[in-house]
Amino acid sequence: MEKIAKGESKMECNNTERKYLTVNPLKTCQPLGAVWACLGIHQCMPHSHGSQGCTSYLRMQLTRHFREFIPTTTSSFSEAQVVFGGVGNLKQAIRNILSIYKPKVIGISTTCSAETIGDDVPGTINEMRSSGEILDDVKVFTASTPSYVGSHVTGFSNMVKSAIETFAKKGSPNGKINIIPGLLSPGDLREIKRILKIMGIDAIILPDISDVLDAPMTGEIHLYQKGGTTISEIEDMGNSIATVVLGREAGIDPAESLKEMYDVPYEVLPLPIGISNVDKFIMKLSEITGKPIPSELEEERGRLVDMMLDAHAHWYNKKAAVFGDPDIVEAIVGYANDLGINVLYALTGTYSSEWEKTVKSMVPDAYVSSDSDLWYLKEQLDKKPVDMLFGNSHGKYLAKEYDLPLLRVGFPILDRANLQHFPIVGYRGTAWLVERTGNTLLDYKDAKSPEHLLELIM
Amino acid sequence: MIERNHTQDDMMESLVEKNKKLIEDITDSYPKKVSKERKTHLVVIDPSEEQHIMADVATIPGIMTNRGCSYAGAKGVVFGPVKDILHLTHGPIGCGYYTWNTRRNLAEPEEGYNYFIKNCFSTNMQEKDVVFGGEKKLYGAIKEAYEIFKPKVIGIYATCPVGLIGDDIKAVAKRAEEELGIKVITVSCEGYKGVSQSAGHHLASNTLIMDIVGTEELEDPTQYDINIFGEYNIGGDVWLVKPLLQKIGYRVVSVFTGDSKYDDLAKAHKAKLSILMCHRSINYTNRMMEEKFGVPWLKVNYIGITSTIESLREMAKFFDDPMIYENTEKVIEEELKKIKPRLDYYRERLKGKKAILFVGGSRAHHYQDLLKDIGMETIVAGYEFAHRDDYEGRKIIPEIKEAPHHKILDTYHFERVTEPVYPKEKIEEMKSKMPDHFMNYEGMMVHMEEGSIVIDDFNHHETEELIKALKPDIFLSGIKDRYVFQKMGVPSRQIHSYDYSGPYSAFEGAVNFARDMDMAINNPIWKEVTPPWKK
Numbered sequence A: 001m002e003k004i005a006k007g008e009s010k011m012e013c014n015n016t017e018r019k020y021l022t023v024n025p026l027k028t029c030q031p032l033g034a035v036w037a038c039l040g041i042h043q044c045m046p047h048s049h050g051s052q053g054c055t056s057y058l059r060m061q062l063t064r065h066f067r068e069f070i071p072t073t074t075s076s077f078s079e080a081q082v083v084f085g086g087v088g089n090l091k092q093a094i095r096n097i098l099s100i101y102k103p104k105v106i107g108i109s110t111t112c113s114a115e116t117i118g119d120d121v122p123g124t125i126n127e128m129r130s131s132g133e134i135l136d137d138v139k140v141f142t143a144s145t146p147s148y149v150g151s152h153v154t155g156f157s158n159m160v161k162s163a164i165e166t167f168a169k170k171g172s173p174n175g176k177i178n179i180i181p182g183l184l185s186p187g188d189l190r191e192i193k194r195i196l197k198i199m200g201i202d203a204i205i206l207p208d209i210s211d212v213l214d215a216p217m218t219g220e221i222h223l224y225q226k227g228g229t230t231i232s233e234i235e236d237m238g239n240s241i242a243t244v245v246l247g248r249e250a251g252i253d254p255a256e257s258l259k260e261m262y263d264v265p266y267e268v269l270p271l272p273i274g275i276s277n278v279d280k281f282i283m284k285l286s287e288i289t290g291k292p293i294p295s296e297l298e299e300e301r302g303r304l305v306d307m308m309l310d311a312h313a314h315w316y317n318k319k320a321a322v323f324g325d326p327d328i329v330e331a332i333v334g335y336a337n338d339l340g341i342n343v344l345y346a347l348t349g350t351y352s353s354e355w356e357k358t359v360k361s362m363v364p365d366a367y368v369s370s371d372s373d374l375w376y377l378k379e380q381l382d383k384k385p386v387d388m389l390f391g392n393s394h395g396k397y398l399a400k401e402y403d404l405p406l407l408r409v410g411f412p413i414l415d416r417a418n419l420q421h422f423p424i425v426g427y428r429g430t431a432w433l434v435e436r437t438g439n440t441l442l443d444y445k446d447a448k449s450p451e452h453l454l455e456l457i458m
Numbered sequence B: 001m002i003e004r005n006h007t008q009d010d011m012m013e014s015l016v017e018k019n020k021k022l023i024e025d026i027t028d029s030y031p032k033k034v035s036k037e038r039k040t041h042l043v044v045i046d047p048s049e050e051q052h053i054m055a056d057v058a059t060i061p062g063i064m065t066n067r068g069c070s071y072a073g074a075k076g077v078v079f080g081p082v083k084d085i086l087h088l089t090h091g092p093i094g095c096g097y098y099t100w101n102t103r104r105n106l107a108e109p110e111e112g113y114n115y116f117i118k119n120c121f122s123t124n125m126q127e128k129d130v131v132f133g134g135e136k137k138l139y140g141a142i143k144e145a146y147e148i149f150k151p152k153v154i155g156i157y158a159t160c161p162v163g164l165i166g167d168d169i170k171a172v173a174k175r176a177e178e179e180l181g182i183k184v185i186t187v188s189c190e191g192y193k194g195v196s197q198s199a200g201h202h203l204a205s206n207t208l209i210m211d212i213v214g215t216e217e218l219e220d221p222t223q224y225d226i227n228i229f230g231e232y233n234i235g236g237d238v239w240l241v242k243p244l245l246q247k248i249g250y251r252v253v254s255v256f257t258g259d260s261k262y263d264d265l266a267k268a269h270k271a272k273l274s275i276l277m278c279h280r281s282i283n284y285t286n287r288m289m290e291e292k293f294g295v296p297w298l299k300v301n302y303i304g305i306t307s308t309i310e311s312l313r314e315m316a317k318f319f320d321d322p323m324i325y326e327n328t329e330k331v332i333e334e335e336l337k338k339i340k341p342r343l344d345y346y347r348e349r350l351k352g353k354k355a356i357l358f359v360g361g362s363r364a365h366h367y368q369d370l371l372k373d374i375g376m377e378t379i380v381a382g383y384e385f386a387h388r389d390d391y392e393g394r395k396i397i398p399e400i401k402e403a404p405h406h407k408i409l410d411t412y413h414f415e416r417v418t419e420p421v422y423p424k425e426k427i428e429e430m431k432s433k434m435p436d437h438f439m440n441y442e443g444m445m446v447h448m449e450e451g452s453i454v455i456d457d458f459n460h461h462e463t464e465e466l467i468k469a470l471k472p473d474i475f476l477s478g479i480k481d482r483y484v485f486q487k488m489g490v491p492s493r494q495i496h497s498y499d500y501s502g503p504y505s506a507f508e509g510a511v512n513f514a515r516d517m518d519m520a521i522n523n524p525i526w527k528e529v530t531p532p533w534k535k
Helices: A030-039 A052-066 A079-084 A087-101 A112-117 A121-130 A152-167 A186-199 A231-239 A248-262 A275-289 A295-315 A326-339 A353-362 A374-383 A393-401 A426-448 B006-028 B032-039 B070-079 B093-098 B127-132 B135-149 B160-165 B169-180 B198-212 B237-248 B262-266 B279-293 B305-319 B322-350 B363-373 B388-392 B394-399 B424-433 B460-470 B479-487 B506-521 B524-528
Strands: A044-049 A105-110 A139-143 A177-180 A203-205 A242-246 A266-269 A319-323 A342-347 A367-369 A388-391 A406-408 B042-044 B085-090 B153-158 B183-187 B225-231 B251-257 B273-276 B297-299 B354-358 B377-383 B453-456 B474-477 B492-494
Touching: A030 A044, A030 A052, A030 A105, A030 A152, A030 B093, A044 A052, A044 A087, A052 B070, A052 B093, A052 B479, A079 A087, A079 A112, A079 B160, A087 A105, A087 A121, A105 A121, A105 A152, A112 B160, A121 A139, A139 A152, A152 A231, A152 A248, A177 A248, A177 A275, A186 A203, A186 A275, A186 A295, A186 A426, A203 A231, A231 A248, A242 A248, A242 A275, A248 A266, A248 A326, A248 A353, A266 A275, A275 A295, A275 A326, A275 A426, A295 A326, A295 A426, A319 A326, A319 A374, A326 A342, A326 A353, A326 A426, A342 A374, A353 A367, A374 A393, A388 A393, A393 A406, A406 A426, B006 B032, B006 B042, B006 B453, B006 B460, B070 B085, B070 B153, B070 B183, B070 B198, B070 B251, B070 B279, B085 B135, B135 B153, B135 B169, B153 B169, B169 B183, B183 B198, B198 B262, B198 B279, B225 B237, B225 B279, B237 B251, B237 B305, B237 B322, B237 B506, B251 B262, B273 B279, B273 B305, B279 B297, B279 B388, B297 B305, B305 B322, B305 B363, B305 B424, B305 B506, B322 B506, B354 B363, B354 B460, B363 B377, B363 B506, B377 B460, B388 B394, B460 B479, B474 B479, B474 B506, B479 B492, B492 B506
Parallel strands: A044 A105, A105 A139, A177 A203, A177 A242, A242 A266, A319 A342, A319 A388, A342 A367, A388 A406, B085 B153, B153 B183, B225 B251, B225 B273, B273 B297, B354 B377, B354 B474, B377 B453, B474 B492
Antiparallel strands: B042 B453
């Protein structure tokens, strides 16, 4: 319909310093990240303690992103709970979850309303355990995750941290490594597991949403899919050789807990996207475990370098803006550096001075901010334009307005299907990102070329 | 009542009995308390009984519900589509973020007017704001929004913490209005108010009538001025309807609120008639507009061909004008002719297919009409956040008991402030001519077939069990349960958002809908679910 196709509009706007107003945010709230983390635990029902709108919203967002069913229950607050407290609703919710959805684990996160009124969630769970309402075969862990603190990345980190602090134990050394993979896609997790298998490394990945959020179509629905980190695996995390944190912002706090509690050392690495980030990951794995880097991976690396050389002319010296969750932005900045793409902006909405320091050191000339939003980027593009964008779906409006190619990476991706299944980590994943980078630029070039400059050989 | 022969009667009876037993079984598997409560929300249509349903009561904690919150109803549904209001969410980031371009209330920019709806504006409340109060931040954000975007109107929507810490958003709005010389409206739609998004619809209606409708004058009123209510232009629905209405001779003063501007809403009191699509989300405003300004309303449904025709004819009956009568019939004839071959094609492919509908507070009714038009059958229908009147008709309103959550929602009544648009006699005449639709809504249940099932506030467990038992050909619902159906091998389309398609309204929309039903049901990929070596 013609009317729908129109709809371009440029607003007449003034550039001003903003102190109070956020426009087009680069983050969402803690409860979403908390539920994400719970989904990566085997047979875990995520429960959101607070008003039900929060649950409805985050389920909508996660469902749209993964295109999979996202089970999550809620305490369904009404006025009575915010006046008299929500503990009664929490107890009722737990009873119903146990009898209707029969999970092995319940991961409870909180929302603004529950936190503002100050419900005691861990206390309530303890009480229900002592009274025998929650039996020993159901595990429960809880985290405080109001939206007015941090972001969805913080919520993820808090929930993973709680799982570790609640379940990890000290036993005999298991010879394994722990991996905290942050907010990677199911396709990415599959690729990481493939690499570990090739290297012959036993690992505990927490959380692991592969085989949960990429379950095959069989004609049957399972509330709990076969994937996810099991409680016994989490218990065993205290006995591992080391923890590898992929993405500082989503994973360092849980790793720190393991170190404090059980003296498991940790290494913080960028997400293994881009050849040098993957190199760091593979070499670190080899260093920690003493396993050699197999020729299979070296060959994959070689093919990747070959591909990068074949296509380098298409991206070299392009100017880019990168935005999204902090860990993926950091990794993509590294990837861009590998290719010779100049990053002018690296922006996220999850505040971290440590992250800013790290990214600034990688791209000293870029504008780097962890307290930013997409309106800021828009204002800057007016002054100092770029050639391409790396980021989530929310960037498509800028891509349209400034006529730029957008490479969709990170969260959320709401306007393209199937991307969750294709890894961008590891050498093979990076190769696919390289393919997308070069060919997206070529598609763009073709679309812009007048007929006489439309060339067959590129 | 149509006459049936004996055998059909027996079959009918057995369907009623069969489905009654089915819903017993489904609800029996709950814990006792839940079971007792849920049983009041499930009804099998049985004309031999006087039937009632429970609705608009709190969701049981721990049940996987699809329901949202008051903020979603006020900001997301009612005000969100107004394209030139700068919608500022006062609260932590999540609420504003989730309503950012996630509903397909399409709107077209207009020369000379602001266009903000592709953006998300939030005060991004932090812990210190929750501890020390967020008013300063709210005022600062309004000021910055004013300086950067120069809006004529800013809308402030409160989220959970705002009410809990006691920020006075009305006072901040007033101060901003005085200091900046712009209009600042507020809705105190904290998410914990009420039991679903429905509370937000109610609160938004209060703001509409108290602060907006009637504040501007319509310069060149005509005899044929109408408003469209409860139309949010999902997938472009209103863009198919408006041209038809214009062709007949009506002028649309305002749409509440799809593709609308603030000025349109402010002038709505000068229209001669309001037609109402989504009864649930905005009937409050219709009632108040009738009280205050004497604008009558007519319940219409332009989802579905038969119902579109009926609605157009009822509108004509109201205006009772030869030109309108003639043009109405002309438009109907032309449109039917245009769509017939395409519709026939799809009808053949969809004949006898069975649908379950679970959506909204009006759509589960509207889409039954459309499904019937394309040869399909509705075997279960339910609303997510409706009230009893949406199921049973407005006649039940006096019998609805006031629940605790109603007390927090102010209900206003007005004395007439202007001369009524029509004399009392005309209103009474119309009421007797169109008793079901003129200033009335007869609800969904009366339209449903014997033996079909009605469910209020559907949940995951019930969905799964019903699919297993009834094996529908398609499940029409929203995004949150879409992949439950898909994984079970049941096609689905989202009726909140039309997935990425639409419009589904009026005549052309019916063809679009039929095309999408065909695409969903007859998609060749369904054949591949079972591998050939397992067949």
